[in-house]
Amino acid sequence: MVDTNSNGQASIKLPPLTGGPCRKRLGLISVIASFGGLLFGYDTGVINGALRPMAAELGLEAFTEGVVTSSLVFAAAIGALACGRISDAWGRRKTIILLAILFFVGTLFVTLTPNFAILIVGRVLLGFAVGGASTVVPVFLAELAPFEIRGSLSGRNEVAIVIGQLSAFIVNAILGNVLGHLDGVWRIMFAVCAIPAICLFFGMLRMPESPRWLIEKGHNEEALKVLKMVRPEDRAEAEFAEISQTALEEKKDNQIGLKAVLSNKWLIRILLVGIGLGVAQQFTGINSIMYYGQIVLIESGFEEGAALIANIAPGVIAVIGGLIALTYMDRFDRRKTFIIGYSLTTICHLLIGISSMVLEEGNPLRPWIILFLVVAFVGSMQTFLNVATWVYLSEVFPLHMRGLGTGVSIFFLWIANGFLSLYFPTLVEATGITGTFFLFAGIGVLALIFIITSVPETRGRTLEALEEDVTTGAIYTAHKKVK
Numbered sequence: 143m144v145d146t147n148s149n150g151q152a153s154i155k156l157p158p159l160t161g162g163p164c165r166k167r168l169g170l171i172s173v174i175a176s177f178g179g180l181l182f183g184y185d186t187g188v189i190n191g192a193l194r195p196m197a198a199e200l201g202l203e204a205f206t207e208g209v210v211t212s213s214l215v216f217a218a219a220i221g222a223l224a225c226g227r228i229s230d231a232w233g234r235r236k237t238i239i240l241l242a243i244l245f246f247v248g249t250l251f252v253t254l255t256p257n258f259a260i261l262i263v264g265r266v267l268l269g270f271a272v273g274g275a276s277t278v279v280p281v282f283l284a285e286l287a288p289f290e291i292r293g294s295l296s297g298r299n300e301v302a303i304v305i306g307q308l309s310a311f312i313v314n315a316i317l318g319n320v321l322g323h324l325d326g327v328w329r330i331m332f333a334v335c336a337i338p339a340i341c342l343f344f345g346m347l348r349m350p351e352s353p354r355w356l357i358e359k360g361h362n363e364e365a366l367k368v369l370k371m372v373r374p375e376d377r378a379e380a381e382f383a384e385i386s387q388t389a390l391e392e393k394k395d396n397q398i399g400l401k402a403v404l405s406n407k408w409l410i411r412i413l414l415v416g417i418g419l420g421v422a423q424q425f426t427g428i429n430s431i432m433y434y435g436q437i438v439l440i441e442s443g444f445e446e447g448a449a450l451i452a453n454i455a456p457g458v459i460a461v462i463g464g465l466i467a468l469t470y471m472d473r474f475d476r477r478k479t480f481i482i483g484y485s486l487t488t489i490c491h492l493l494i495g496i497s498s499m500v501l502e503e504g505n506p507l508r509p510w511i512i513l514f515l516v517v518a519f520v521g522s523m524q525t526f527l528n529v530a531t532w533v534y535l536s537e538v539f540p541l542h543m544r545g546l547g548t549g550v551s552i553f554f555l556w557i558a559n560g561f562l563s564l565y566f567p568t569l570v571e572a573t574g575i576t577g578t579f580f581l582f583a584g585i586g587v588l589a590l591i592f593i594i595t596s597v598p599e600t601r602g603r604t605l606e607a608l609e610e611d612v613t614t615g616a617i618y619t620a621h622k623k624v625k
Contacts, residue, residue, distance in 0.1 A: 159290050167371055168372040171372070174342070175283055175349065176279065176283075176299045177342035177345060178241060178242075178278070179279055179299040180306040181245050181272070182302075182306060183305060183308075184309055185272055185306075186429065187308075187311060188332060188335070190310065190311065191310070191317075193211065194446070195318070199325050200261065206258065208563070210262065213269060214265045214268055215269060215556055217268075218269040219273060219556035221274040222273035222274065222553045222555070225241070225274030225278050226281075226545040226547075227546060228545075229278045229281065229355075234282040235282070235349055238275070240274075241274045241278070244267055244274070246343070249268065277548050277549045280300075283295055283296045283299060284537050285353070285605070288377075289605065293471030294472050296533045297471050297533050300528050300529040301468060304457070306338075310331070312457070317330055350371060353366075353369045353382075354385055354605070358541055369382055384604065385541075385606060387606075392541065409540070409613065411618075412598075413543075416538060416547055417550065417554045420531070420555030421554055422589040422592060423527060425562070426484075426586060426589075427562065430563065431516060437570065438516065442509040444513075452509075459520050460524045463524030467526070475599055476534050476597075476600055479526050480527065480530060481594065483530070484589045484590045485590065487522050491586060492580070494515045494516065494579040495578075498574065498576045537608065538612065599617075
């Protein structure tokens with residue numbers, strides 16, 4: 143097979159991808175690394191059911207509830223930015239091991255906290271780990287994956303995230319309804335997080351480093367050895383030659399890190415595309431549902447205990463949507479997936495706003511219709527947007543700026559998430575469900591315009607072929623030709 147860039151330049155031939163033990167090893171690596179996504183999901187989802195009993199025990203008010211929730215999110219922004227650079231310098235594998243330790247320590251702080259201040263320290267530690275995992279794990283998987291299955295392999299991390307969130311919702315519902323009379327029930331909800339942190343730590347100790355990172359750092363023998371673990375031998379040698387050639391050209395042209403980005407208008411442009419995708423994803427309001435779903439359902443008309451149980455439904459549909467996304471991620475273009483996703487989520491936002499306006503409070507149909515529409519929104523989001531966004535951010539940046547570019551994009555993603563999580567309760571209080579979801583719908587229209595006019599296609603190309611086209615701007619020319 144010959145892969146060419148958009149300038150028509152031929153790259154090194156890659157033998158076809160085949161099955162066998164190497165594919166099984168690659169699958170095992172993806173499962174272990176995706177414990178980072180599972181922790182990401184659990185730690186962001188557990189607050190959904192733990193917040194109310196936590197607030198009762200620690201005396202939190204509306205604003206301090208927002209601080210507890212958003213402290214993790216803002217710390218995640220710093221973690222995403224910092225860990226992208228750390229992984230570029232220190233390695234993807236070592237950085238993930240460090241994150242596993244932070245997940246465990248942060249869990250101890252939150253679980254054993256005597257007061258609000260220590261709770262915030264624990265949430266910040268967990269946030270740093272969550273942000274780091276959101277940057278490094280997708281990059282690690284993308285750099286290990288053959289381009290033919292990069293979407294489905296990298297997308298496993300996003301499925302692990304929603305499985306983590308669903309696990310949190312289920313644990314919350316069980317503990318909240320069985321042990322809800324205990325003051326410290328929320329501590330047990332958080333303590334469960336220690337288990338996957340331990341699994342991630344010990345699992346990653348036995349995993350290999352990213353071969354692309356090893357080549358960039360000059361560890362060629364080790365890189366080839368890793369490639370032969372996860373590829374047939376002829377394919378491993380061909381990929382090694384292609385990656386080595388690209389890394390050599392980068393060094394020859396001094397295309398390294400931040401300096402290279404700022405001196406190339408096309409790299410600046412692709413960085414802005416990454417930032418825009420991250421912010422657009424968050425301004426759908428998806429994590430407002432994942433963090434405050436119980437509050438939204440109570441506002442819709444459910445009683446507190448029923449809302450806690452009903453809140454499992456969005457978690458279930460998120461996992462189903464993620465699994466569906468994995469089946470087509472390597473067959474459908476990223477741009478088409480984004481366009482379908484933002485169209486569906488915007489329609490759901492409009493319908494939620496209209497339903498909450500037309501159906502008066504006290505109407506027995508109101509909570510169930512809004513729950514159905516919330517589930518439809520989460521399903522659309524997970525099937526067409528969440529997996530695709532994380533995969534896109536992990537593959538679009540050149541090797542020399544992959545950690546930096548992914549980290550900066552996800553930094554802004556988390557900042558957008560943080561402001562929404564901080565002010566969402568206030569927004570609902572001020573404008574109700576109607577105004578809140580009409581606002582999300584308006585942002586969805588802007589996101590569609592952005593996708594159609596500015597986001598280039600990345601599916602079906604090796605990371606090295608993409609790198610050439612991104613660096614020269616040819617990726618935008620190819621996009622225009624396709625249109």
